[in-house]
Amino acid sequence: GNSVTxxxxxxxxxxxxxxxxxxxxxxxxxxxxFWYVQYPGEGLQLLLKxxxxxxxxxxxxxxxxxxKETTSFHLEKGSVQVSDSAVYFCALSGGGGSYIPTxxxxxxxxxxx
Amino acid sequence: DAGVIQSPRHEVTEMxxxxxxxxxxxxGHNSLFWYRQTMMRGLELLIYFNNNVPxxxxxxxxxxxxxxxxxxxFSTLKIQPSEPRDSAVYFCASSPPTGxxxxxxxxxxxxxxxxx
Numbered sequence: 001g002n003s004v005t006x007x008x009x010x011x012x013x014x015x016x017x018x019x020x021x022x023x024x025x026x027x028x029x030x031x032x033x034f035w036y037v038q039y040p041g042e043g044l045q046l047l048l049k050x051x052x053x054x055x056x057x058x059x060x061x062x063x064x065x066x067x068k069e070t071t072s073f074h075l076e077k078g079s080v081q082v083s084d085s086a087v088y089f090c091a092l093s094g095g096g097g098s099y100i101p102t103x104x105x106x107x108x109x110x111x112x113x
Numbered sequence: 114d115a116g117v118i119q120s121p122r123h124e125v126t127e128m129x130x131x132x133x134x135x136x137x138x139x140x141g142h143n144s145l146f147w148y149r150q151t152m153m154r155g156l157e158l159l160i161y162f163n164n165n166v167p168x169x170x171x172x173x174x175x176x177x178x179x180x181x182x183x184x185x186x187f188s189t190l191k192i193q194p195s196e197p198r199d200s201a202v203y204f205c206a207s208s209p210p211t212g213x214x215x216x217x218x219x220x221x222x223x224x225x226x227x228x229x
Contacts, residue, residue, distance in 0.1 A: 044218075046218070089156070
């Protein structure tokens, strides 16, 4: 079956540091890949997505590239802010025609001033 | 659009009581998902509806849990009887038709359930 593995947190950074959160997946077919963000006390929000190999999703300074050869979708940001502190979830859906999404366990990011 | 609406936002109840959580998906979306989130287990998919029909309920913990979707704009998740281990945040999410999207989901704010 499908699975998503992302690095365990928490990831603790100083403001303006470079961020990478690793995500790898196994899936049948050609799924769409997503990063969701969850701020404290809120539901998950779609941060960015990519629907085919070599696509780059981007939003709010965050980027991730769909790498089929390495089955990866790593999240990056060049300069994090305190307001980026949240939990980040990597997910996939649509592989093999399945609409049922598969989420990673989430990675907590803490950014200090 | 108002987004996915869930009610109540917080629920505190005693063990043995019936609990009903409600969800209104985004208009035009035809898939609806119920999730449970806890520190121990993370995010768990409970049940998935497509066009108001339950497609996969393999994540429903046991017979105490039931979910319905009587129409395209309303769904309920019921726990009867509730137990302390049901304490969690329950999320509802909806998705647009697959022909118009890439399977992304839109989550509600969640219902925080505490069973004492």
